[in-house]
Amino acid sequence: xxxxxxxxxxxxxxxxxxxxxxxxxxxxxxxxxxxxxxxxxxxxxxxxxxxxxxxxxxxxxxxxxxxxxxxxxxxxxxxxxxxxxxxxxxxxxxxxxxxxxxxxxxxxxxxxxxxxxxxxxxxxxxxxxxxxxxxxxxxxxxxxxxxxxxxxxxxxxxxxxxxxxxxxxxxxxxxxxxxxxxxxxxxxxxxxxxxxxxxxxxxxxxxxxxxxxxxxxxxxxxxxxxxxxxxxxxxxxxxxxxxxxxxxxxxxxxxxxxxxxxxxxxxxxxxxxxxxxx
Amino acid sequence: xxxxxxxxxxxxxxxxxxxxxxxxxxxxxxxxxxxxxxxxxxxxxxxxxxxxxxxxxxxxxxxxxxxxxxxxxxxxxxxxxxxxxxxxxxxxxxxxxxxxxxxxxxxxxxxxxxxxxxxxxxxxxxxxxxxxxxxxxxxxxxxxxxxxxxxxxxxxxxxxxxxxxxxxxxxxxxxxxxxxxxxxxxxxxxxxxxxxxxxxxxxxxxxxxxxxxxxxxxxxxxxxxxxxxxxxxxxxxxxxxxxxxxxxxxxxxxxxxxxxxxxxxxxxxxxxxxxxxxxxxxxxxxxxxxxxxxxxxxxxxxxxxxxxxxxxxxxxxxxxxxxxxxxxxxxxxxxxxxxxxxxxxxxxxxxxxxxxxxxxxxxxxxxxxxxxxxxxxxxxxxxxxxxxxxxxxxxxxxxxxxxxxxxxxxxxxxxxxxxxxxxxxxxxxxxxxxxxxxxxxxxxxxxxxxxxxxxxxxxxxxxxxxxxxxxxxxxxxxxxxxxxxxxxxxxxxxxxxxxx
Numbered sequence: 063x064x065x066x067x068x069x070x071x072x073x074x075x076x077x078x079x080x081x082x083x084x085x086x087x088x089x090x091x092x093x094x095x096x097x098x099x100x101x102x103x104x105x106x107x108x109x110x111x112x113x114x115x116x117x118x119x120x121x122x123x124x125x126x127x128x129x130x131x132x133x134x135x136x137x138x139x140x141x142x143x144x145x146x147x148x149x150x151x152x153x154x155x156x157x158x159x160x161x162x163x164x165x166x167x168x169x170x171x172x173x174x175x176x177x178x179x180x181x182x183x184x185x186x187x188x189x190x191x192x193x194x195x196x197x198x199x200x201x202x203x204x205x206x207x208x209x210x211x212x213x214x215x216x217x218x219x220x221x222x223x224x225x226x227x228x229x230x231x232x233x234x235x236x237x238x239x240x241x242x243x244x245x246x247x248x249x250x251x252x253x254x255x256x257x258x259x260x261x262x263x264x265x266x267x268x269x270x271x272x273x274x275x276x277x278x279x280x281x282x283x284x285x286x287x288x289x290x291x292x293x294x295x296x297x298x299x300x301x302x303x304x305x306x307x308x309x310x311x312x313x314x315x316x317x318x319x320x321x322x323x324x325x326x327x328x329x330x331x332x333x334x335x336x337x338x339x340x
Numbered sequence: 341x342x343x344x345x346x347x348x349x350x351x352x353x354x355x356x357x358x359x360x361x362x363x364x365x366x367x368x369x370x371x372x373x374x375x376x377x378x379x380x381x382x383x384x385x386x387x388x389x390x391x392x393x394x395x396x397x398x399x400x401x402x403x404x405x406x407x408x409x410x411x412x413x414x415x416x417x418x419x420x421x422x423x424x425x426x427x428x429x430x431x432x433x434x435x436x437x438x439x440x441x442x443x444x445x446x447x448x449x450x451x452x453x454x455x456x457x458x459x460x461x462x463x464x465x466x467x468x469x470x471x472x473x474x475x476x477x478x479x480x481x482x483x484x485x486x487x488x489x490x491x492x493x494x495x496x497x498x499x500x501x502x503x504x505x506x507x508x509x510x511x512x513x514x515x516x517x518x519x520x521x522x523x524x525x526x527x528x529x530x531x532x533x534x535x536x537x538x539x540x541x542x543x544x545x546x547x548x549x550x551x552x553x554x555x556x557x558x559x560x561x562x563x564x565x566x567x568x569x570x571x572x573x574x575x576x577x578x579x580x581x582x583x584x585x586x587x588x589x590x591x592x593x594x595x596x597x598x599x600x601x602x603x604x605x606x607x608x609x610x611x612x613x614x615x616x617x618x619x620x621x622x623x624x625x626x627x628x629x630x631x632x633x634x635x636x637x638x639x640x641x642x643x644x645x646x647x648x649x650x651x652x653x654x655x656x657x658x659x660x661x662x663x664x665x666x667x668x669x670x671x672x673x674x675x676x677x678x679x680x681x682x683x684x685x686x687x688x689x690x691x692x693x694x695x696x697x698x699x700x701x702x703x704x705x706x707x708x709x710x711x712x713x714x715x716x717x718x719x720x721x722x723x724x725x726x727x728x729x730x731x732x733x734x735x736x737x738x739x740x741x742x743x744x745x746x747x748x749x750x751x752x753x754x755x756x757x758x759x760x761x762x763x764x765x766x767x768x769x770x771x772x773x774x775x776x777x778x779x780x781x782x783x784x785x786x787x788x789x790x791x792x793x794x795x796x797x798x799x800x801x802x803x804x805x806x807x808x809x810x811x812x813x814x815x816x817x818x819x820x821x822x823x824x825x826x827x828x829x830x831x832x833x834x835x836x837x838x839x840x
Contacts, residue, residue: 124776124814124838127749131840134748147687157752164750164837165706165718169737171748171840180704180720181694188698195694201687259781259813265743269784270809272742273840294840296740 475550479505499525576656604629747837
């Protein structure tokens with residue numbers, strides 16, 4: 063009697079161990095690809111995981127361009143290198159006031175506009191379905207899912223599904239959340255992008271220089287959170303540390319986001335320009 | 341008021357008869373009437389005032405030719421169940437080329453009987469005729485009594501019929517009548533040269549078409565499918581699942597034929613024939629030639645999922661047909677034994693699936709035009725297959741730049757802003773966009789983009805673009821629409837794009 067019980071327990075533990083370890087069809091997350099910035103790589107325990115779900119969010123509609131720039135940078139640097147296309151799914155609510163990527167601007171950003179495929183569904187359900195289908199497709203380099211605010215159907219379950227799809231197909235999936243609040247999700251990392259005054263322009267001192275952004279790593283599954291200033295280099299298609307040349311012509315006081323703390327101070331005027339007057 | 345096709349089925353003996361009237365020869369005349377109205381003495385061609393005198397409470401409706409044409413069109417679509425070659429002929433008839441189709445219905449007699457029964461059940465009064473030539477069938481259906489003219493007998497069969505049966509206009513028939521020609525047989529026997537000299541070539545062309553000496557081309561309403569496969573149901577199917585289940589086998593029937601011709605499917609459509617005469621048509625498109633029944637069926641599943649509630653099954657579908665509308669040479673070749681086979685998760689399959697579910701105009705890529713006006717420079721066009729005509733090679737795109745001159749995000753249309761700027765050429769010192777005030781810290785410009793006078797006309801305005809950065813660091817691309825004094829007295833400012 064006891065022998066049978068022992069055997070059963072042994073079987074149960076064995077099957078449990080099997081279910082916990084990744085099966086043959088299910089691959090674990092690949093070790094991260096290096097950012098090339100030691101401080102950042104250390105926080106991310108090695109670098110960005112390319113076959114995972116990441117989230118980039120911005121608080122205001124006018125921040126959309128810098129968040130899009132960061133998301134496209136991630137897609138270019140960490141997306142699948144042997145695949146070509148970047149698929150961009152637009153939530154119908156987001157396409158109302160945010161505008162579209164401009165081919166010349168994309169090209170100057172270091173991304174060939176011919177690589178971009180846009181999907182513009184009519185409903186959010188269709189957008190979720192499209193993102194889900196795209197994340198399954200291993201022939202894509204990256205998938206960017208542009209979403210506005212925190213819509214209810216795009217919940218924990220939906221993000222977890224995207225994460226699983228990304229892990230299986232090896233595609234970098236990036237949720238680009240515009241004017242959205244922090245929300246629990248299955249994403250490996252969540253970044254909050256804020257604008258910063260640009261660096262100096264070598265050619266013309268009164269003109270806007272190279273773009274710099276304050277990136278806050280709000281959530282990190284595999285390490286600590288933190289805040290950095292990053293500069294996208296479109297020539298080498300990699301992020302660089304932007305703190306090295308901080309001399310700007312105009313410094314403004316900035317409230318730093320809390321890192322290593324449970325919550326951040328409430329930012330004021332978060333939804334100033336969501337509603338239009340006319 | 342709206343009636344179904346079958347309003348005639350439940351005749352309304354208690355109510356006044358319904359007539360349709362139209363203006364003919366400067367008088368309002370009855371052009372169609374209900375069957376039981378004939379008992380009251382109403383006939384076609386009667387003037388409305390006469391008809392009103394007979395039946396004072398007559399219900400009149402004026403003729404709606406557009407609706408008639410639409411009805412005939414839907415009837416033609418339904419008649420595709422008999423043959424793919426269905427053409428509209430005039431306002432009230434259909435021509436069908438049934439060569440090689442009748443044996444599928446058990447011979448000519450049962451073919452005609454099937455058409456007549458089904459259309460009568462839908463509430464139509466029809467006259468049919470099956471003959472060697474379209475002209476002979478036309479004449480016999482209108483002026484004769486035979487329903488099937490035997491092979492090679494059509495010339496004899498139509499000779500006693502009146503001349504109007506040759507599809508001539510009334511004036512010509514009248515002038516022929518004046519010289520004593522009443523029937524088709526009369527002119528068939530006399531010398532041709534004098535007839536042509538007096539009445540023109542049109543008369544003899546029509547005669548030759550009817551007798552088969554001259555070919556008549558009928559132009560089918562729908563494109564004729566390269567290949568088709570269909571399934572008929574004795575008991576109509578209603579459920580979406582049943583439809584889905586029969587697509588796979590239908591596609592499977594076609595695959596062997598495609599293999600023999602070395603083709604792959606690009607565009608195919610599914611036609612669902614409803615028992616009451618409606619035809620639903622769904623089409624899907626593949627970006628690369630397909631030869632896989634599973635994948636074709638999967639595309640239709642997505643297409644059906646998009647319809648979902650819009651698919652009105654009514655009393656059910658009794659025929660499901662799969663038409664291959666476009667097929668291209670298949671270049672799939674041999675699969676590698678080791679390499680992962682394309683099991684439907686490749687890029688092409690994804691684009692097809694998205695296109696089938698969302699519509700092809702929802703899956704887009706850039707196409708470029710050689711112009712400097714930003715919003716005209718690009719367009720989003722549906723993603724094409726390998727034969728898609730995209731010529732982005734000619735356009736020179738700027739290379740990577742650390743300080744970009746073009747914004748990453750362009751607004752869908754330029755948005756007006758309230759700007760304060762020095763005249764004539766300075767950038768704004770502050771401006772208000774979407775109710776928020778921005779103080780400019782740095783700016784660069786103007787970069788003048790002249791109007792395209794060859795498209796917009798001489799009065800169109802130039803744009804001076806500025807790259808500006810506000811005190812917080814937001815970088816915008818804005819422009820002044822028009823030059824001070826030279827083009828406009830008070831130019832407006834617009835926001836056009838955002839830099840990353």
